[in-house]
Amino acid sequence: MSSDHCPPSERPAGTAPADILRLTDFKLRFRGQSVATVNGVSLTVSAGEILCIVGESGCGKSVTAMSVMGLLPKGTSDVLSGDLSFMGKTYDLRRQNLPPHLRGNQIAMIFQEPMTSLNPAFSVGDQIAESVLQHQGGTRAEAMQRARDLLVKVGISAPDQRLKEYPYQLSGGMRQRVMIAIALANDPKLLIADEPTTALDVTIQAQILDLIDELRRDTGMGTMMITHDLGVVAEIADNVAVMYGGEIVEYGPVREIFANPQHPYTIGLMSAMPRLDRPGGRLAIVPGSVPAIENMPSGCRFRTRCAFANERCTERPLPKAAGSGHHATCHFAPLEDHIRVQA
Amino acid sequence: MSGDVILRATGVTKRFGGDGFLTRSPVVQAVDDVSLEVRRGETFAIVGESGCGKSTLARLLMRLLEPTAGQVIFDGEDISHAAGPELTRLRRDMQFIFQDPFSSLNPRMTVGKLIGEPLEVHRPELSTGERRAKVGDLLRTVGLSDEHANRYPHEFSGGQRQRIGIARALASGPKLVIGDEPVSALDVSIQAQVINLLGDLSRDLGLTLVIIAHDLGVIRHMSDRVAVMYLGRIVETGTAAEVFDRPRHPYTQALLASIPAPRPEGEERAAHLLGEMPSPTAPPPGCRFHTRCPFARPECRTAIPELASADPGEDHRVACYYWRDIASPDGAARAVPRSEPAEARFALYRAAIEGGQVVHKPAGSAPAAPPAT
8 A cells, every 4th residue: 555665574473373463563644644543452352352442533543443443545645664463474564455255254344333333124134144154154144043043142032023123113122232243253353342332321431341241252253343432441341552653552451541641641541530439620621632733733633722741742752661660751751760859 | 608499300200212113112201200409590410321311311411302201490491392493592502512522513514603503593693703702701711811711622632622612502502501521531630621611601600500420529629409319210319418427228338339449558449330221121120229339229120219309398209119228338539648748749739720830949958959040
């Protein structure tokens, strides 16, 4: 897709078998823009792991997931760099997408709004069976039997009746379960879930999170979950990538991220969240809003909203290790060593 | 906060449907026999899941809908069936903030016009110049500036649009503002800005706020008193502290337990409430919650429990026969304990955001970093 390229020999070697997905230095720029929307994202998902990518709208989290799936429309963007390793095979994203036969098969995806992702004109059974037939072949009756098993697996009662129903007859939580059943149809190695519970009520959200947690335990699939909700992250993630402006600003095990956050953006997000145990008063905010991509500052992309930024932040910070696989991309991490605040 | 009641609903009921010539449409019992009081100057929250009737209730409270039965009294006047000039006057005193700042502002009107429009209706005596000055005041009140008046809604971000919506609601000088999910369409960092703004306004202008929301964190943070709704009925009400820290109704307890929260190392995920809310076209008899309630007994299936307090003088009321037998869980959500340096970082962050002067320590004290200048 892009004209500049490196010889194949210089590409990173295959990944360790435990890694299901490894994305290295992924950069993507939309046509007609001068600034990369995703700017050097690297992440891994291993078997049975739930990696949560957390960030606000426009931070590039969905674009990253869509690119991994090869779902971005052709001709709208250029990949500037990035290698994708899936199950030990490496693809140079500048030249190729993930092979389509993996999509919906070994890599499955669920989306935020199950009503718009399901086809209103086909029954639930047909839609699950389609996914089975597409990748596994076999007869329609076999596929329907598989569809029924999947409905049971995702916790839908009266599966025989549900198979014949249409999406409009189902509640939001039920539709998301059907989406998950379709995603699981071919025993994927990797599940990409883009805000899977955002449209759901809190009691239904808890049920869907329970289901995803149970499935990764039973099947060992890796999960990459995109969310803006730090509560969901705290509840379900093993590892967390905090994104801002198309970059991962902090990455680490979930307990480290919450007990010992390093990046001012992570700290800001956590401060801005209303908490049940500390009600009232004013919330400490993150000032301003995410700049449009053309106005993204050079150097640290967060510096226009950061209370601690100075001239050094015009230089792009490198990830700084904070122990136990935890790193943050800030010149001044940890803040208490570098910053004082006078009243 | 004074104790007098600005808004009182008594036995308010709203049914939709049931009409049609050849086929009767199903009757939806959206709000069923709801009574509540909102006190002057307080922030009152109505919480519940989608379909519980909270938005319908909000619309009944401000006479956007007419109740099928019951009464709504605002500032001493029955407004349940208000019409004509009475309704216009009511609109001045009661305003609405909508959820979606993208669809609730007319894209072809400038912000100045959008905010000036309610002034034209409710303050016709103002001259054009006075009106323009007032629009400027309102813009500054919500944290925007005068020059924004000449721009169109599409030029603003979601948070700014919500500020415009708030300025528009404030234009007529209302006594009470109802916000239907006023922050749920916004990102966390923006949401915090709007929550702070609403808090400031209610304090500075002595505004009474009624907030409809599904985000329990937001409600806990903003509100003085809370009503929890399930399938058209209030199942529990009280101060935010009472409801959140010592929930009595099993539904409130389940709702709080469903809030995603970190679990301590090694601990299994707790069991969550099963099933879904039944359809309001066919609400179950008896306690509406009994189909999902782990504590339901035969009586719960036949008679509807009244919303009642433990002691006559108490404000904390619950609609459950057996709440005394149900242990109230530890209401406060768990949180990952932060390390000491992390607490220091949060303190630094807050101090800096609240206007403290940030000083970068010389490089010597920070071993890992090269000099900054």
